Amino acid sequence: MAMQLHAASPDDHRYVPEPPPPPPPFSPHPAPAQAAVKPESPHVSQGGGPRAPVATVTTPLTPSRDRARQAHNDGGGDQAQVLNGIVLVLRAGAALLSFVAMALVASCRHGDWMDFLRYQEYRYLLGVSVVAFVYSAAQALKNFRRMRRGDAHASFLDFAGDQAVAYLLVTASAAALPITIRMRSAVINVFTDAIAASIALGFLAFAALALSAMFSRQA
Numbered sequence: 728m729a730m731q732l733h734a735a736s737p738d739d740h741r742y743v744p745e746p747p748p749p750p751p752p753f754s755p756h757p758a759p760a761q762a763a764v765k766p767e768s769p770h771v772s773q774g775g776g777p778r779a780p781v782a783t784v785t786t787p788l789t790p791s792r793d794r795a796r797q798a799h800n801d802g803g804g805d806q807a808q809v810l811n812g813i814v815l816v817l818r819a820g821a822a823l824l825s826f827v828a829m830a831l832v833a834s835c836r837h838g839d840w841m842d843f844l845r846y847q848e849y850r851y852l853l854g855v856s857v858v859a860f861v862y863s864a865a866q867a868l869k870n871f872r873r874m875r876r877g878d879a880h881a882s883f884l885d886f887a888g889d890q891a892v893a894y895l896l897v898t899a900s901a902a903a904l905p906i907t908i909r910m911r912s913a914v915i916n917v918f919t920d921a922i923a924a925s926i927a928l929g930f931l932a933f934a935a936l937a938l939s940a941m942f943s944r945q946a
Contacts, residue, residue, distance in 0.1 A: 808874065810942050810943075810945055811870060811873070811874050812874070813942050814870055814939050814942045814943050815867055815870045815871055815874065817935045817936070817938050817939040817942070818863045818866045818867040818870060818889075818935070818936070818939050819863070819864075819867040820932075820935045821859065821863040821932045821935040821936045821939065822859075822860055822863035822864040822867055824928045824929075824931050824932040824935065825856050825857075825859035825860035825863060825896075825928070825929075825932045826856075826860045827925075827928055828852070828856045828924075828925040828926075828928035828929050828932065829853060829856035829857055829860055829925075831921045831922070831924055831925040831928070832849055832852055832853040832856060832921070832922065832925045833853060834921060835849070835918050835921050835922060837917070837918055841916070841918035843922070846903075846906065848899075848902045848903040848906055849903055849922065851899050851902060851903070852899045852900065852902070852903045852925060852926070852929065854899075855895045855896055855898075855899035855929070856896075856899070856925070856929065856932075858892065858895060859892050859895065859896050859929075859932055859936070862888060862892050863892070863932070863936065866885065866888065866889075866939075885943050886940050886943050886944050889936045889937070889939045889940035889943060890936075890937075890940045892936055893933050893936035893937045893940065896929050896930075896932050896933040896936065897929075897930065897933040899929060900926045900929035900930050900933065903922065903925075903926050903929075904926055907919060907922050907923055907926060910922075911923065
C-alpha cells in the first residue's frame with residue numbers, strides 16, 4: 728500500500744486566541760449591595776443556644792496591698808484608742824473635780840447663816856456634785872474596762888449621759904453664783920471661800936464632761 732505523506736504547513740499550527748466574552752447588558756438600576764454579616768454575640772453559640780459563661784480570673788491581692796490595708800485598719804484602731812484614752816482622762820478628771828466640790832459644800836456647816844442647808848442653791852449644788860461624781864466615776868471605770876477588751880466604740884448613751892450631767896453641773900454652778908457674789912461683797916470667810924471654790928470646780932467639771940461628750944461621739 729502506498730502511503731502519501733502530507734507535509735503540514737506552518738500556518739496549520741498557529742494559535743488563534745478566543746474572542747472575549749460579550750459585556751453584560753446595561754441596566755439603569757444598580758446591583759443590590761451585599762448584606763452585612765452580623766457579628767456573633769458572645770452570649771449565643773452558633774447552634775442558637777446560650778453560650779457557657781466565661782470564667783473571670785480575679786487577681787489576688789499582692790502582699791504590699793495587704794500590708795497597706797492592714798496599716799489603714801490599724802491606724803483607725805489606734806486613733807480610736809487615743810480618743811478613748813482622752814475620754815477616760817476627762818471623765819476621771821470630772822469625777823475628781825465633782826468629788827472635791829461635793830466635799831467643800833458638805834463641809835460648810837458652821838452654824839447660823841454659814842450653813843449650806845439654809846440655801847436652796849447650795850443644796851442643789853451638793854446634789855448635782857454627788858450625781859456628777861457617781862456618774863463620772865462609773866463611766867471612767869466602764870471606759871477603762873472597754874479599752875482593756877480592745878473595744879474602741881462608745882455607745883450613744885455615753886454621749887447623751889455626758890451631755891445631761893454636764894448640763895446639770897453648769898446650771899447648779901450658775902444658780903449658786905449670784906448669791907455667793909452677794910455674800911462675798913459683804914464678808915469673806917471660810918464659808919464663802921469654800922462655796923466659791925466648789926462653784927469653780929463645778930464649772931471645770933462641766934467643761935470636762937462637755938469635752939468628753941464631744942470626743943466620745945467621734946470615737
